[in-house]
Amino acid sequence: MKRRFLGQLLASLTLAAMGLALTGGARAADEAPDVMIKRLSEDVIGAIKADKTLQTGDISRVIALVDSKIMPNVNFQRMTASAVGPAWRQATPEQKKQLQDEFKTLLVRTYAGALAQVNDQSISVKPLRADAADTEVIVRTEVRGRGDPIQLDYRLEKTPGQGTGWKIFNLNVLGVWLMETYRSQFAQEINAKGVDGLIATLSARNKSNSAKKG
Secondary structure, three states, rough: HHHHHHHHHHHHHHHHHOOOEEEOHHHHHOOHHHHHHHHHHHHHHHHHHHHHHHOOOOOHHHHHHHHHHHHHHHHHHHHHHHHHHOOOHHOHHHHHHHHHHHHHHHHHHHHHHOOOOOOEEEEEOOOOOOOOOEEEEEEEEEEEOOOOOOEEEEEEEOOOOOOOOEEEEEEEEEEEEEHHHHHHHHHHHHHHHHHHHHHHHHHHHHHHHHEEEH
16 A cells, blocks of 8 residues: 555656746746745646646646646756666667657656646745755655655756756655666666667557556
């Protein structure tokens, strides 16, 4: 039961963790990472509660939301590379593109199946422990709602260049870093069938998920 709950929580709260910028992106460049996470998390939860199509997991609505709001605030290449592990460095540019596309689809369909889980949650952001010169930080939060508070931490990097701000590349739920969890799963496929085997497995899983939705 605990494992099932963790899976639902990872899916339903990753939207918030990936920083939906429902307001202008320029402001995020000047924000401290903890301030940004608090604002974005509150915006996300409010948006989900207000959008009936998101609550029902409408896949086209979720994809549009991901493309327009989530992806600009995530270093998705680094996220995919972290999930794939050492094999990423040996992958061809075409394989890297396929991995990112399939991994994105996998995550999006996971969100779509769990958005209805978001109901009365609120986010409490803990004091940030970081120096002003740090380019990578962890923002620690708690999700409060029914039951005990849930640990939800964000790993962010400060991207170079003026006006770019902080980007999320990993998240931790109840002590489990999401990209490390995927890496252990993906490593089995890579060891058995190589990078192309992992791409084929992800593609097959996405097609199966799509068929179940349809």
